[in-house]
Amino acid sequence: MPTLVHSMTAVSRAEKTVSVSLGARSYDVLIGPGLLAETGRLIATRIGKAKCGIVTDDNVAKHHLATLEASLKAEGRYAGSIVLPAGEATKCFARLTELSEGLLEMGLERGDLVVAFGGGVIGDLAGFAAGILRRGVRFVQIPTSLLAQVDSSVGGKTGINTPQGKNLIGVFHQPSLVIADTDVLATLPPREMRAGYAEIAKYGLLGDAAFFSWLEANWKGVFGSSGPDLTKAIETSVKAKADIVARDELETGDRALLNLGHTFGHALEAWTGYSDRLLHGEGVAIGMAQAFRFSEAERLCPAGTSERVASHLTAVGLPTQLRDIPGGKADADTLLRLMGQDKKVREGKLTFILTRDIGQAFVARDVDPTKIRAFLEQEIAR
Numbered sequence: 001m002p003t004l005v006h007s008m009t010a011v012s013r014a015e016k017t018v019s020v021s022l023g024a025r026s027y028d029v030l031i032g033p034g035l036l037a038e039t040g041r042l043i044a045t046r047i048g049k050a051k052c053g054i055v056t057d058d059n060v061a062k063h064h065l066a067t068l069e070a071s072l073k074a075e076g077r078y079a080g081s082i083v084l085p086a087g088e089a090t091k092c093f094a095r096l097t098e099l100s101e102g103l104l105e106m107g108l109e110r111g112d113l114v115v116a117f118g119g120g121v122i123g124d125l126a127g128f129a130a131g132i133l134r135r136g137v138r139f140v141q142i143p144t145s146l147l148a149q150v151d152s153s154v155g156g157k158t159g160i161n162t163p164q165g166k167n168l169i170g171v172f173h174q175p176s177l178v179i180a181d182t183d184v185l186a187t188l189p190p191r192e193m194r195a196g197y198a199e200i201a202k203y204g205l206l207g208d209a210a211f212f213s214w215l216e217a218n219w220k221g222v223f224g225s226s227g228p229d230l231t232k233a234i235e236t237s238v239k240a241k242a243d244i245v246a247r248d249e250l251e252t253g254d255r256a257l258l259n260l261g262h263t264f265g266h267a268l269e270a271w272t273g274y275s276d277r278l279l280h281g282e283g284v285a286i287g288m289a290q291a292f293r294f295s296e297a298e299r300l301c302p303a304g305t306s307e308r309v310a311s312h313l314t315a316v317g318l319p320t321q322l323r324d325i326p327g328g329k330a331d332a333d334t335l336l337r338l339m340g341q342d343k344k345v346r347e348g349k350l351t352f353i354l355t356r357d358i359g360q361a362f363v364a365r366d367v368d369p370t371k372i373r374a375f376l377e378q379e380i381a382r
Ligand SMILES: NC(=O)c1ccc[n+]([C@@H]2O[C@H](COP(=O)([O-])OP(=O)(O)OC[C@H]3O[C@@H](n4cnc5c(N)ncnc54)[C@H](O)[C@@H]3O)[C@@H](O)[C@H]2O)c1
Pocket: 057, 058, 059, 060, 063, 086, 087, 088, 091, 118, 119, 120, 121, 122, 124, 144, 145, 146, 147, 148, 151, 152, 153, 154, 155, 156, 157, 158, 166, 167, 184, 185, 186, 187, 188, 189, 192, 195, 280, 281
């Protein structure tokens, strides 16, 4: 089994390094304040000579693009920047075409780098473009949302959405380096910060009860700007994800645990049309609360567990119930149909991540859809 190396380095101020061990495709995740301005040097020393084509969105560009461009220009590695509209709708075929052609126009060659500079939307789209450009060029993730820093920038899943569902088209393509600058989170809207926190809580809930208890006691510090609690929460989350990805890169087993809350959550996102009514992390928060309520109803986990989970999510300001989504309730048949579109469907049976307790999630591959339907009816009536 590949081992996980985790160490402090002196590359920059208070930086932590988590290594993702995947043989020839191994890479480091650098976490800490002040890293963005160091990008040119970090790429030069860790990857070598390569031109960099930046892909970002208009929100991130407004606040941080000048710093990144200056850093790459100082090392003579800047090839150009492509700025796309912010939002989930950008993760689509039309933008993939526009982006791929833009990167070719920029003159990126096989040895060059795509730099995905943004939240999960930009990371997924730019990573996919890098995976298919000239049959695959390397890319660097510079995640700027909390969700992207703790989850989507690590692990190599890339892709786009289609009317049939989320992330149904894509490739596995691991980045060559991930640079998570905690300072850039200062400009992230509070609602997006909370949505990213849902994925942090997920790591505690799925496999690390002590981390969940730590979050219950320290979550206010995690929301403090660039402090040690924020770095610790990101580092612990990335370490957990790196460990699972190293064990199961292509999601044939354990990696599915990372989908805790996602089968419910993806259906809710599809139902709300990937709109502002429900952010991805908010869908995951409701989905995790539902996974615990369903597990408790099935007597898989102790009574009271789902209440503890929901209390913590509520304390940080995350939704936990269908009624928390503005604009009306879904019906059970629609949600069940949308779950059927999820990639976690095999031979008509639904796969859910269920739990035996906090920190003890497991993959349940043959959940009876009629039980889920009855559960959804209860959820709608809550
Ligand atoms: N590949 C994976 O393993 C994986 C895992 C989880 C989620 N995802 C995907 O990630 C996406 C969600 O990611 P997200 O929540 O980062 O969404 P996002 O990329 O849409 O970013 C959220 C919002 O925050 C803005 N933003 C980002 N960084 C900012 C900053 N520093 N300052 C100001 N504004 C900033 C963005 O412009 C956007 O408006 C979904 O598409 C989801 O499917 C992928």
